[in-house]
Amino acid sequence: MKSISDSSLISKYQAGDEKALAILIERHQSELYSYIFYKVMDSDLANDIFQDAFMKIIVTLKGGKYNEEGKFILWAKRISHNLIIDHYRLKAKHNKVSETSYDNEEFSIFDLIREQEENIEERLVTQQIHSDLFKLLEYLPENQQEVIRLRFFDGLSFKEIADQTDSSINTTLGRVRYALINLRKIMEENRIILTR
Numbered sequence: 021m022k023s024i025s026d027s028s029l030i031s032k033y034q035a036g037d038e039k040a041l042a043i044l045i046e047r048h049q050s051e052l053y054s055y056i057f058y059k060v061m062d063s064d065l066a067n068d069i070f071q072d073a074f075m076k077i078i079v080t081l082k083g084g085k086y087n088e089e090g091k092f093i094l095w096a097k098r099i100s101h102n103l104i105i106d107h108y109r110l111k112a113k114h115n116k117v118s119e120t121s122y123d124n125e126e127f128s129i130f131d132l133i134r135e136q137e138e139n140i141e142e143r144l145v146t147q148q149i150h151s152d153l154f155k156l157l158e159y160l161p162e163n164q165q166e167v168i169r170l171r172f173f174d175g176l177s178f179k180e181i182a183d184q185t186d187s188s189i190n191t192t193l194g195r196v197r198y199a200l201i202n203l204r205k206i207m208e209e210n211r212i213i214l215t216r
Contacts, residue, residue, distance in 0.1 A: 026092035033081060038188040041081075045074060045179065045189070048093050056100050060107075069107060071178055073100040075193050082190070159206050164199035171196055 024032075024043070032040035052073065057066040076099050080086050086095075157165045166185060170176045176184065182192040 030081060030086060030092065034084060038190060041078065041189055042179070044092070048096060051093060052096050052100060055097050056104065059101070059104050065107070067177075069100060069103050072103050074178070074189075075197070076103070078190060078193060156203055156206055160199055160202055164195050164202065167192060167195040168199045168203075 026044060026047070029040040029044045029047075033044065049070070053066060053070050056069050056073070057063065060066050060069065073096060077096060080099075157168060160168070163185075167181055170181045170184065171178070178189055178192050178196070181187075181196075182189045185192065187195075
């Protein structure tokens, strides 16, 4: 499989071969993650931006909007670079990190449970937020509940979730995305605010 070029893998993926995407991600994940990490110097943030970058790459490839402009990895790094800029812009504006930075509209309620160095009072608030989130998850379809738990509570990567749920990466990304949209809708409709 190593002999297959990136552009051939992209063509195969666009033709419906999900395995081609897995090979493409595996081939470049180390270089792309390192690129992001050395820009942000934070492993959690680097992981989030890395996941968002591949989500955007998949959406672009699926939409047939990818134009071969040289190497795939350079294009992937350009997307990542733009997401890093978006992240810092959003952070300055809202002081929140976007789970789906490329939309520039949706903040993740899960950022509230990523605080470090909490005192006892903050820990109790975090536990309450966890408890409230678990209650909210019950309103989601079973498959969306599962990916949210695996991604945000167990900390699995999208590829690990795909393997564990016997789904494609594309399906997994879609479920996480719809789950976040649905949770946001539920919160807005019920005027629920998860904050410190």
